[in-house]
Structures are given as structure tokens and as C-alpha cells.
Amino acid sequence: AEASNNKIALIPGGPHPYFAPWEQAAADAKKDFNIAAVDFKVPTEWKLNLQTELIESLLTQGYNGFGIFPGDAVGINTTIEELASNNAPALALAGCAQDPTKAAFCLGTDVYNSAYLGTKALIKAMGGKGKIVHLAGLLVDPNTKLRMDAVEKAVKETGGAVTLIQHITDTDAQEAADQKINALLGAQKDQIDGLIATAYIPSVVAAKSLRNLGDKRIKLVGIDDDKIVLDAIKDGFAAGTMAQNPYGQGYIGAYVLDLLASGICKVRADAPFIKTPQTARFIDSGTLLISTDNIGSYKDDLKKITNDIRSSIKSKYLDCK
Amino acid sequence: MRVTIDSIGKSFPGVVALGGVSFEVHPGEIHALMGENGAGKSTLIKIVTGVYRPDRGRLLIDGAAANFASPRDAIAAGISAVHQERNLIPRFSVGENIMIENLPIRRGLVDYGEAHAQARRFLDMIDPSIDTRAEVRRLSVAQMQIVEIAKALSLEAGLLLLDEPTASITDHEAQALFAVLRRLRSEGKAIVFVSHKLEEVIALCDRVTVLRDGKVAAAGELIAAMSRSRIVSAMIGREERVAEIGPRTFARGTPALEVRGLATSLGHKDVSFTLRQGEILGLYGLVGSGRTELARALIGDARILAGEIRLKGAPISIADVSDAVRRHRIGYISEDRKNEGLILAHPIRANIAITIWPRLASRLGLLTRRLEERAATPLARKLDIRTPSLEQQVGKLSGGNQQKVSIAKWLAASVDVLIIDEPTVGIDIRTKTAIHELIAEITRAGVSVMLISSDMPEMITLADRILVMRDFALVGEIENERRYEPMSRRIMGFIHAGLEAGESQQEASHG
Amino acid sequence: MSLASDIELRSGRRAWLSEQSGAIGLAGIVIIFWIVFASWAPGFVSPFNLFAISRTLAIDIVIGFSTMVVLATGGMNLAIGAIGVCSVMLAGYLMQKLGVPYPLALTVALLLGALLGWANGVAIVRSGVNSFIITLASASLYTGGMLILSKAVIYNALPPAIAAFGRMRFGFVSPLLIVALAIGAALVVLFRFTALGREILAAGANARAAQLSGVPVSRAIIVAHTLSGLLAAAAGLMLLSRLGAAMPSIGEDWLLPSFLAPVLGGALLSGGSISVVGAMIGALLVTTIRSGLLIMQVGNFWLLLFLGMMLLLAVLLDRYRTVYAERRSLGRRA
Amino acid sequence: MLAVAIAIGFVILSLLSPAFLTEYNLYVMLRSFCVVLVVAFAQMLTLAVGQLNLAIGALGGLVAIAVGGMMEKLGFPISAAVGLGLLIGLGGGLANGLLTVRTGINGFIITLATASVFTGINLGVTESIPFYNLPGPFVAFGVGRFFAVPYLLIPPVLAALLLALFLARTAPGRYLLAVGGNAHAAELSGIPRDRIIVLAHALSGLLAAIGAILAEAQLGSAQPTIGADWLVMSFAAPIIGGAALTGGHISVAATALAVVLVVLIQNGMVLAKVDPYWVQFLLGALILAAVGLNRLRAVRVEAA
Ligand SMILES: Nc1ncnc2c1ncn2[C@@H]1O[C@H](COP(=O)(O)OP(=O)(O)OP(=O)(O)O)[C@@H](O)[C@H]1O
Numbered sequence A: 001a002e003a004s005n006n007k008i009a010l011i012p013g014g015p016h017p018y019f020a021p022w023e024q025a026a027a028d029a030k031k032d033f034n035i036a037a038v039d040f041k042v043p044t045e046w047k048l049n050l051q052t053e054l055i056e057s058l059l060t061q062g063y064n065g066f067g068i069f070p071g072d073a074v075g076i077n078t079t080i081e082e083l084a085s086n087n088a089p090a091l092a093l094a095g096c097a098q099d100p101t102k103a104a105f106c107l108g109t110d111v112y113n114s115a116y117l118g119t120k121a122l123i124k125a126m127g128g129k130g131k132i133v134h135l136a137g138l139l140v141d142p143n144t145k146l147r148m149d150a151v152e153k154a155v156k157e158t159g160g161a162v163t164l165i166q167h168i169t170d171t172d173a174q175e176a177a178d179q180k181i182n183a184l185l186g187a188q189k190d191q192i193d194g195l196i197a198t199a200y201i202p203s204v205v206a207a208k209s210l211r212n213l214g215d216k217r218i219k220l221v222g223i224d225d226d227k228i229v230l231d232a233i234k235d236g237f238a239a240g241t242m243a244q245n246p247y248g249q250g251y252i253g254a255y256v257l258d259l260l261a262s263g264i265c266k267v268r269a270d271a272p273f274i275k276t277p278q279t280a281r282f283i284d285s286g287t288l289l290i291s292t293d294n295i296g297s298y299k300d301d302l303k304k305i306t307n308d309i310r311s312s313i314k315s316k317y318l319d320c321k
Numbered sequence B: 001m002r003v004t005i006d007s008i009g010k011s012f013p014g015v016v017a018l019g020g021v022s023f024e025v026h027p028g029e030i031h032a033l034m035g036e037n038g039a040g041k042s043t044l045i046k047i048v049t050g051v052y053r054p055d056r057g058r059l060l061i062d063g064a065a066a067n068f069a070s071p072r073d074a075i076a077a078g079i080s081a082v083h084q085e086r087n088l089i090p091r092f093s094v095g096e097n098i099m100i101e102n103l104p105i106r107r108g109l110v111d112y113g114e115a116h117a118q119a120r121r122f123l124d125m126i127d128p129s130i131d132t133r134a135e136v137r138r139l140s141v142a143q144m145q146i147v148e149i150a151k152a153l154s155l156e157a158g159l160l161l162l163d164e165p166t167a168s169i170t171d172h173e174a175q176a177l178f179a180v181l182r183r184l185r186s187e188g189k190a191i192v193f194v195s196h197k198l199e200e201v202i203a204l205c206d207r208v209t210v211l212r213d214g215k216v217a218a219a220g221e222l223i224a225a226m227s228r229s230r231i232v233s234a235m236i237g238r239e240e241r242v243a244e245i246g247p248r249t250f251a252r253g254t255p256a257l258e259v260r261g262l263a264t265s266l267g268h269k270d271v272s273f274t275l276r277q278g279e280i281l282g283l284y285g286l287v288g289s290g291r292t293e294l295a296r297a298l299i300g301d302a303r304i305l306a307g308e309i310r311l312k313g314a315p316i317s318i319a320d321v322s323d324a325v326r327r328h329r330i331g332y333i334s335e336d337r338k339n340e341g342l343i344l345a346h347p348i349r350a351n352i353a354i355t356i357w358p359r360l361a362s363r364l365g366l367l368t369r370r371l372e373e374r375a376a377t378p379l380a381r382k383l384d385i386r387t388p389s390l391e392q393q394v395g396k397l398s399g400g401n402q403q404k405v406s407i408a409k410w411l412a413a414s415v416d417v418l419i420i421d422e423p424t425v426g427i428d429i430r431t432k433t434a435i436h437e438l439i440a441e442i443t444r445a446g447v448s449v450m451l452i453s454s455d456m457p458e459m460i461t462l463a464d465r466i467l468v469m470r471d472f473a474l475v476g477e478i479e480n481e482r483r484y485e486p487m488s489r490r491i492m493g494f495i496h497a498g499l500e501a502g503e504s505q506q507e508a509s510h511g
Numbered sequence C: 001m002s003l004a005s006d007i008e009l010r011s012g013r014r015a016w017l018s019e020q021s022g023a024i025g026l027a028g029i030v031i032i033f034w035i036v037f038a039s040w041a042p043g044f045v046s047p048f049n050l051f052a053i054s055r056t057l058a059i060d061i062v063i064g065f066s067t068m069v070v071l072a073t074g075g076m077n078l079a080i081g082a083i084g085v086c087s088v089m090l091a092g093y094l095m096q097k098l099g100v101p102y103p104l105a106l107t108v109a110l111l112l113g114a115l116l117g118w119a120n121g122v123a124i125v126r127s128g129v130n131s132f133i134i135t136l137a138s139a140s141l142y143t144g145g146m147l148i149l150s151k152a153v154i155y156n157a158l159p160p161a162i163a164a165f166g167r168m169r170f171g172f173v174s175p176l177l178i179v180a181l182a183i184g185a186a187l188v189v190l191f192r193f194t195a196l197g198r199e200i201l202a203a204g205a206n207a208r209a210a211q212l213s214g215v216p217v218s219r220a221i222i223v224a225h226t227l228s229g230l231l232a233a234a235a236g237l238m239l240l241s242r243l244g245a246a247m248p249s250i251g252e253d254w255l256l257p258s259f260l261a262p263v264l265g266g267a268l269l270s271g272g273s274i275s276v277v278g279a280m281i282g283a284l285l286v287t288t289i290r291s292g293l294l295i296m297q298v299g300n301f302w303l304l305l306f307l308g309m310m311l312l313l314a315v316l317l318d319r320y321r322t323v324y325a326e327r328r329s330l331g332r333r334a
Numbered sequence D: 001m002l003a004v005a006i007a008i009g010f011v012i013l014s015l016l017s018p019a020f021l022t023e024y025n026l027y028v029m030l031r032s033f034c035v036v037l038v039v040a041f042a043q044m045l046t047l048a049v050g051q052l053n054l055a056i057g058a059l060g061g062l063v064a065i066a067v068g069g070m071m072e073k074l075g076f077p078i079s080a081a082v083g084l085g086l087l088i089g090l091g092g093g094l095a096n097g098l099l100t101v102r103t104g105i106n107g108f109i110i111t112l113a114t115a116s117v118f119t120g121i122n123l124g125v126t127e128s129i130p131f132y133n134l135p136g137p138f139v140a141f142g143v144g145r146f147f148a149v150p151y152l153l154i155p156p157v158l159a160a161l162l163l164a165l166f167l168a169r170t171a172p173g174r175y176l177l178a179v180g181g182n183a184h185a186a187e188l189s190g191i192p193r194d195r196i197i198v199l200a201h202a203l204s205g206l207l208a209a210i211g212a213i214l215a216e217a218q219l220g221s222a223q224p225t226i227g228a229d230w231l232v233m234s235f236a237a238p239i240i241g242g243a244a245l246t247g248g249h250i251s252v253a254a255t256a257l258a259v260v261l262v263v264l265i266q267n268g269m270v271l272a273k274v275d276p277y278w279v280q281f282l283l284g285a286l287i288l289a290a291v292g293l294n295r296l297r298a299v300r301v302e303a304a
């Protein structure tokens, strides 16, 4: 590709291991697409105002393309709008901004679908019946509501064979998660047949707790590929986990932002976006269930998905000169 | 221990507290340090005890230069002090407070039995009635002062500095203290004694140093060779006879405050009296007899269990203190100026004006500094408050000047009934008269005053009638004839009648 | 140096200056930081960055005020974030679901803030329990109530005027900053020139002495908490206008910043002493350091480290200045 | 007292849910009690001298990743890593204390700033990626138990006993409370005020480090986020336990009871399957109820 003098920033919502692959993705994208700068910039804390301050400051410093994980799906929109009015395109990466938004599109995991598929996988692992508990993230995060709905939908489809005992929320902090999940297992481990975790931390904590209990009866489907969860899958303490594609999000995001910022391309009005409850312009960055079958190869699978999306994205979604 | 103070100087922003002071304290003497409020006495004591460092000058202990960086150093050098302000740990027991410099340790742990036993020994020198296991915050002001004295004695130091130790205790405990001090003198200890009570200074001390505006006005003169009036004129700087308050003419007016059969949650039983308009009604009693607590009940700060309070003939109920002050116009000057009288961090101006804020505010509801200043200045002048400016934080004034502020603010408030608790504690003789005059003046303007004081001469000078309280009950009422001897004998008669009864009871229970 | 006629001369301007010396000194330090950042961080003084700073600053100031008014009483209010979000969600609900015109909706939301603050105050005074515990519990109670009622939905179809206000620019300042300054002016009047404000301070400095002077201490505490609630609601609504949406996550992270500005500005945690101007400059100091460091590209994960060190540096400078000033004034007079 | 509220809660929960009194649930509750307890003690010590320590969580996070890093990356033996971790905590607390005392700046501001410094180092070093490969025995300690008693409970209980003894019966402990009760009076009594304040901060840092290491053992990994949510709880427990923010008045036992109370409430809400939207609300209401009960009793006692 031609050299471009764009400066692209990839900005997560705050420090979190999920985003670690973005750093490599940024470096790879800079090299592969010959972009002047692709930088991974992390807000110091997981707070919307720190994220918006960081973005504003990067704009001041001449960055002109922004891949953002919205610290808040709605709250980020005023900032994205401001970017747009300064001719700096923005993409929502990993998570979406809520419509109406000026983000060009959202490239991320379809949280609703992922939670739905995860629950389906769990139900399958349980043999189609039993009682489950949903471990979710921050209640004030709108995605949590989506995930709760998705879990309920999957449960309802079993026609009563599976029942949902309860949603446990606000388990995003290590210690809160440890306390709540252990309290749950302490009290009702005999009544529970399955756990579906739809946030990073509770997945890790649940995997650990089941291992401590030595309980292989209770099935767990988590999210993300934290080492503890992967080990739990290997050793039979978890049935699977829903992998997301953070590297692909960062890599493809930087690629598209470069094209948009250069003014070469525009987003096609009639592109075949997926419609989700959050946005009408969604591209699935790919999600897959990691289980014992593919635990050795899932990284390659994700790489393949990434390359597929990358090579088709220009023709499918963009309108280029 | 011989202490030489050599041209010591100390300044605070806006004030030269000490401007080159020199004198010497010898072993085996009680050395009086006198001076008007703000003369620099406490500052000097704080320098000797390492609380402040002098700007200039030297301090010599037995001829060797001493350079104290902290009170710790001074204590280590064998110096102990009772400071003017109470300095106790409120949640610690009396015994632990007394022994805190020197807690007995056994096998690495504090030995409380031993601590209380030792504390008992020092406390007994002054007042055996205080329990060493009681928490200090539950004590009365006077009891705290006694604990403070016992604490200073416990160090058995070579130099003992006492800054107005008798300010809020009665004669009874003061005499016990003097006996201890005389014994220490005979053991060769050096003692510095600060007091505004000339009589006790003359009776107790050997020599006197007088400070005036931070300078020495008389250095180490023999008391025996000084007359009362020479000490006074050295203090105030001119030949001036301190005016005695003139005879009071008090026309028996209508009742302002009537109390009938009052019983309180604090333990008062069947208290009844009448305070007439324009009258000064004295309330005398020993420390802990319940005078302060009665005042508390009258201003809505304690639960009233039975009885009736009438104001100008109409029965009233008092919801809380601000109700008493703002609706019923009953004011109370606390004996505890630091905790209850003043807002130490706020300027003099605001402290004086606080009682009249709502009234001061202009029509727009705005309250300017100027308005406050206009109200406060005349009072500050009348009471001769020594300060660089009315903006000075009250906490930075000398003890006596703080007391003046706490009085001034109530003279500003236009209340109908004013309860005054120990008004002239720590006040110099000249200002004391001024305060007496002011109290008389407000009564002439129609304010009715209830005066609580442990200072018998003050009581006999000021009060029109005197109530005597003992064990939370009124035991006597005397028309004041303003002659000291017979009056004090009659008052003590009421108190002793009870004391003897109490003692014989105690003996009975022992026996 | 007894009380002489020069009292009148000494007070007035001199007194004002000495009282404001803390704020003035802090302002000096802020200016130093501005000079440093302006010359080392390209873009720091660009119109866009100034605008961004002014907008962040405005909200931080009002959040700081909300805590400051209870610090004046010697208490704390841990519920300001909860009150803020309740007000915001109510405003969002009124405008989006009920179609209430925005001036009315915003007023009602402000009143809700005041009401919740008032409830805190009453609970503290009536129970005699520490404000820390009461507001800790009520924060949970208010947030919980909001979640139960709103089910954590977001209102983002608000009248366009709301978001437009947040985006508006006067030169390179946001009108939000003007709102914050106006609130500051009102607070100056309250604490300096009204009996009510002075009573709050007196109650904070020494509740017992104030009470014995006839100050209705309970009322002062209730008023301060009501005001705190009102200010928390105001901050929330300013954020609403900035974000253009009412969301249940507002206010979660207000707690520490809300203390930082007033305490930097010289407020005592023990009560009775605050500085409105100081709090504003304190907020400015923090915003300046944060923005400056971001623009100087101080590396990513290490940013917090530098932020902490800059903050230490600033307070040390301030401390040194105070000590130095005291020495000088002594030297002159002695 | 608080104990009454706890007893009531205990009875209600055991009636409500048969699972409550199972050995495993008791173990779970005791386990979640450990870290909070030590953290509350850490704050309690600074409260004792009338100061606040906002850096407890940040220091804890730093110690956690330092210990994790030393064990995983540098291959230090457990004892060395833990020892050094405790030293870091002590050092951090010492720094807080010295800065507060030497500069005369409010401890609130100092610890707010140092909190930022500690977290900054933490994030700078880890880039927020946890250390996972902690040595087996260390992790085993975190999950081990003797019937319902987790091994993890041993350090906090020891800490509580030692602290109670320290505060009640040793000279430095008494000085600590004396300085908090009336700093000026303490100074006049020859107590080295500054040194005592530094001591309080240093011990606070040490306890924060213990809390961090316990949390690490409990979670089985060194998370950079350890400590992030300690702040409010660290104050809440001592203050619900009756500590005065102005200093000089704290209680080890009451603080521990307050922690039990809060843990009980949280555990109870999971057991009772409380609807997520009601969790926050009930938490607030129950804390208020417990405190109200406590207050009512206090008033009764005073009136009597
Ligand atoms: N910390 C301080 N800051 C400012 N000024 C002070 C401070 N301490 C004392 N002063 C001033 O120094 C002067 C001397 O005060 P000092 O307390 O020594 O007087 P004193 O002789 O003890 O008076 P009193 O009889 O009223 O106790 C007074 O003018 C007082 O206002």
C-alpha cells in the first residue's frame, strides 16, 4: 500500500488485559499498511471522562483517526461527534456506540449473539436440561442488559427444560467477583448445573472457583481466552469459552481508519451491515467457542477470520476512489 | 535547678510577644510571673518547655545553655509544666493521662494497675475524690485542671512551671496545691507560678517578675518588699489605683425568670428560684456541685424531667439551645471557652458578632465584614482586647484575651436573661473590674444576670443575692450585704453543713 | 499594640489579601504550570484544547463545590454521585418519556437533587449518626432506587437544545464554565455575606460553641446537605448536556475528585474553613496537570505516576511558598 | 451492639436458606472476610491518629503485582517474595508518613498523590496484565481449609489480636491513640508526635501489603486491579464500628464486627437470590438499619 501520513490511535476504555493484543495489532498495522503512526493509547483508569480527555488531547496532537472502545456506549457519542466535526473518522472497536452515532461503523463482538451462543453451548454441554446462573458485568453498562436478555432467550428456547436461577451482576472487580461467586457456589452448588459468564473477570473467577471445588459436574461457559479459563477447559473444569477477536479488531480497525482518514474511501451507504439492538452498522469481528476440540488451534482460526474480514472489507463496506 | 532567662525574644505575625526578657529562677523558690493579659507570660513558659523556640536570646539551665527542640527535650531535662490551656487526651482515663509521660511497663506491656496506683498518689495530693479510672472527657473543667496539676507533679521535675493553675478551681483545692508547692520548695525544686490572683501570689511566692507588653517591668523582686499596689503599677505601667466597683443600687423589679420544682436528667432535684429583672443573682457552690449543669438545663441543653420555667410570667418550654437564645432570649457564657465559648479558628470579629448575625444583616440579607466590625469594635475597646487586628484568629490570642472575647460576644447580644459561668477566669485585675462594670451596666439596662463563680470576692462584689448549691440542690439563699468576711462565712456555712453531713455519712458507711 | 484606631486601616483590603493568600499562591503555581505546558506541550494553548479544558473544568468545579459545602460543616457527602445520577435519570425520563419541556424537566431534576440532599441532612441530624455512614448508605439506597425504577436504561433521545448547549463555544470557553463561575459567585455571596452561610461555617468549626451562641446547628447542617444535593444535581445536569444522554453510570467516579479540588483549595476536612475561589483554582490545577501531561505524551500506562508526582510537586511548592511568606512577614515586623 | 444486628442476620439467614449453615458456605464467608478485615485495619490505624490514607488500595495493588512478579518473573522463593512485598508496603506507608509529617501538608492530599504514584508504577510495570503462574503452595494456601476455617483466615486473626494488644497495652500503641485524641496535648507530654504519625502510616502500609498478599493468594493470581475497590470499605468498617474521623477513638473488635456485618449482608443477598436491580438498594437499607439499631442502643444506654 502507499505510505500515508495519518496518525491513528487505538483507545480502549481503560486498562484491561483484553486489549493487550491491540498493541501488537497497532504495530503490525503500521508496518503492513505503511501508516505514519498507529498508537495504542490507554486511559489511566476505566472512566469515561478520562477517556474523552485522552481523545480530545490526541486530537489536539494531530491524530486523525480513532479506534475507540466506548467506555460508555452512549456517553462516547458526543466525543465522536466532535471528532467528526474535526474531520477525524472514528470506529467503535470491540464494543459499539449506541445509535444514533457518528462512528463510521462498529467492529466488534456481537455481545447479544455471543451471549446467546455461549448459553446455547452451555445448554448443550449440560445435555439440554438443568438449572443455570448467569454471571454478568456492571449493571449500569447497557451491554449487560443485552446479555441478560440473550441468556434468557436461549433459556426460553429450551421450553422449560433449562431454568435460569438468577443473574448475578457487578462482578467486574476481582474481589467482588470472588465474593459473590463463591457465596453462590457455597450456598447452592448442588442446585446449579451450569454457569454462563458474560464478562471477563467472572469467567476467570468462576473457572478458578470450580477448580478449587474440584467440581466437574457444574458446566461453565465463559468469555475470552484468559489463561486460567483455557487451563480450566483443558482440565475439564469448564466446557468452553466464547473467544473474541481483539487482535483483529485493532488490526482491521487501523486499516480502515487509515483509508477513511486519507479521504480515499467512504463507508458505503448500502453496505451489508448487521443490525443489532445497539447499532444499525455492525460488523462482526468474529467469535468462536473454544472447547477442548479447538483449544490448540483457535488462534489460527481467529487469524483466518481476521484476514478474511480484512481482505473483503474494502469491497464490501467501503466506497473507494 | 537554676534557670536563667537571658534576653529572650519571640514574635508572632503582627505581635512582639516577648521583647528581650531576662531574669533568673533559683532552686528552692516559688517565683511569681505576673502581667496583664497578653503580656507574654504563657509565651515565656512555652519557650522554657520547648513548645516554641525563641527568636532571640538564651535559656540556661544550671548555667549550661539549653536548646530545646521539642517538649520532649524539656521533659528529659527535668522540666514540667501545667499549661494555661487544658491538654489532656479526652478518651484516656485520668490515671493514664497523669502517667502518660512515664507509663509503667512490665514485660513490654503497660501495667495499668501500677499506673493507676501511681496516679492515685499524685492526685491525692490535691483532690482524692476524682476516680483515676474515669474517662477525662467526662470531667468538669475544674476536675480537668486538677488532673493536669497531678500530671505535672508526677514528673517530679526539678523545675515546675504552673500557668494559672488555680484559674478554675476553688480555694479548697488551691490550698492543697499550695501545700504541695511549699513542700517541693523545701525540697529545693524551682517553681514558676503564674496567676492573676494577687492575694494568693503574695501569700505563696518568694519573688516576683512582672512582664508588661513583652518586657520586664520588675525582675525577681522580693515579694515581701513589694506592696500590692507596686505590683499592680508595675503591671499596668502607671500609678493607678484599680477602681473598685461602686455600690450597686438595685431596685427590686418584676420576676424575669422563675424556676419551680425543677428536676433534670443530670440529677437536679426540686430546684426553685426567681431571677428578677435587672438583678445579678449569684450561684455559689463547690466544684462539681451542679451549677454549670443547672445552667445547661435552663438553656435547653439537658432534659428537664419535672418542674416549670416561666419567663416574664409566662410558662415556656425550651426545645434546644438556639431556641433558648433566639426565641426566649436567654444567653449562656460557658466556663469552657475553648470548647464551648469560642470558634478558635475564626477571627475575633466573627466570634463577637456571631450572636447577632441575623440582626446585623442588612435589608438585602447581606452581612458584611464592615457591619460585623462596627458591632465588635466598641466591645473590643471596652474590654481592652490585645490584638494586632480584629481579623486575628481567636485561637492566637492569649488566654485572658480569649476569655474577653467570649464575654464580649454576649455583651453584644441583646438577651433578656444572661447566665454567666466563671466570667473572669484568667483575666487580669484591671480588666476584671472593667468586666464587672460591664455586667453591672447591662443589668441597669434591664438584662437579668445569673452569675456562677467560684471566685468568692467576685461573687460578693457583684451579686445582689446569692444562692448556694450543693449536690445538685439549692441549700441556701442569702441577701448580699457586700461585706466580705461575714458573707463568706455564711456561704461556707451552708456548704459545710452539707459537707459535714456527707462526711459523717461516709464514715458511717466505712464503719 | 493594644487595640488602637488603626484597626480599621489594617482590616479591609489587607485582611482580604491575607485571607486569599492561599488561593493567590495556588494561582501562582497554576500559572507556572501553564507557562511550562504552553512552552513544552505543543497544542496546549490551542483553541480546541482550551475549550476542552474549560468544559472539563466546569463540571469538576461544580462537583467540588458539592463536596465543599458539606466539608464546611465538617461532614462528608459520599452520595453526591448517587444524587447526581438520580437527577440526571429523572431529567432524562421527564424529557424523553413524558415529553416535558426541558426548562421544567431540568428544574424538577434540580429539585430532586435538593430533596435527596435534604433527606441526608435530616437523617444525619435526627439520628445523630456520622454523615459518613449515613451518606455511604444513602448512596447505595439512591443508586439502588434509580436502578430499580429505570432498569438501567439510557435516555438518549433528548431535546437537541441540551446537547447543543454542551457543544456551544464562546470564544474558546464552554458556556458550562460560565455556569460554574456563576455558581461560584453565588457561593461566595452565601459564605461571605449571609448569616446562613456564616452559620454553616460556624457549625463546622465548632458545633458546640456555635450552638451555645444560638446558631441553629441542625438547620445549618440540613441546609448544607440540601445545597450539596442541589449542586450534585447541577453537576449531573451539566454532564448531561455535555454527553447529550442520561445514563445510569454517571457519578460513579465523582468521589475522590470531589474532595481534591476543595481540599487543594484550602478547605479543612475538619470543617469550618473553605475557600470557594481556592476550590476553583484547585480544580484548575488538576485539570491543567492532566491535560498538560496528556499532551506532552507522557507514556500511556505511566501517566498516573507522573500525575501523582506533579501533584506532590504542586503541593510542595505551595507549602514552601506559605512557609516562606510567613517568615518574610515576621522578618519585616520584628 | 453490632453483634446484635449480626446475630439477627445470622438467625434470619439460617432460617431462610438451609444452605447458609453448610460447612462450605461458612468457609466461603470466612474467606471473603479476610482481605476486607486487614484492609479495614490498615485504614483504622491512620484514622487512629486522625489521618486518612487514600493510598491503601494503590499500595496494595503495587505490592500484589510486585510479589506476583517476583515469584513468576524473577523466580524468587515464596518467603522472599512475600517478605519483600511486606517491605514494599512498609516502605510505601513510611513514605506517606514522612511526606505528611515533614511537609506539614494534609495527609489526605499526600496519600491521594502517592496513590496515583503507586498505581502509576503498577500499571507502568504490568500494562495491566496479571501474573498468573504463582507457585503452587502459595495458591494452595489461598484455597486451603480446615473444615470451615480457611487458612487464609490465620493472618487476619493474628493481626487483629496483635493490633488489639498493641493498641491497648504497649506504649507506642497508647501514644498512637494519644496523638489521635489530642495531638497537641500528646506533644506537650513529650510524645514524639511526628514519629508516631509516621509509625501509624508505616503500619497502615504494612497491613495494606498483608491484605494485598492475602487477596493474591485468594484469587490465585496477581491482578493489577487488586485494591482498586478497597477505599470505601476500608473507611466504612472502622467508622460503622464507631471510630471517630477526628482520631483517637477506634476499636479493633468493633471494626471486625462491622466487616462481619457487611460480609453477612452481601452473602445473604446472594443466598436470597435478590433481583440484581434491588441489590444496591437493599445494601444501603440494611446498613442503615444496622447502624440505626446500634445507635438506638447507644441512646438507650446514655439515657439510662
Ligand atoms: N500562636 C500565636 N500566634 C499569634 N500570636 C500569639 C500566639 N500566641 C500568643 N500570641 C500573642 O502573644 C502575646 C503574648 O501572649 P501570652 O499568651 O504569652 O500572654 P499571657 O501573658 O499569657 O496572657 P494571659 O494572661 O491572657 O494568659 C499576645 O499578644 C498574644 O496574642
Ligand SMILES: Nc1ncnc2c1ncn2[C@@H]1O[C@H](COP(=O)(O)OP(=O)(O)OP(=O)(O)O)[C@@H](O)[C@H]1O
Residues within 6 Å of the ligand: B129, B130, B131, B134, B138, B139, B140, B141, B142, B143, B168, B285, B286, B287, B288, B289, B290, B291, B292, B293, B294, B335, B454
Ligand atoms: N467525682 C466525680 N467523678 C467524675 N465526675 C464528676 C464527679 N463529680 C462531678 N462530676 C461531674 O463533673 C461535673 C460537675 O458539675 P458542674 O460542672 O455542674 O459543677 P459546677 O458546680 O459548675 O462546678 P465546676 O464547673 O466548677 O466544676 C458534672 O459533669 C459531673 O457529672
Ligand SMILES: [Mg+2]
Residues within 6 Å of the ligand: B041, B042, B043, B084, B163, B398, B399, B400
Ligand atoms: Mg497566658
Ligand SMILES: [Mg+2]
Residues within 6 Å of the ligand: B291, B292, B293, B335, B421, B452
Ligand atoms: Mg461550673
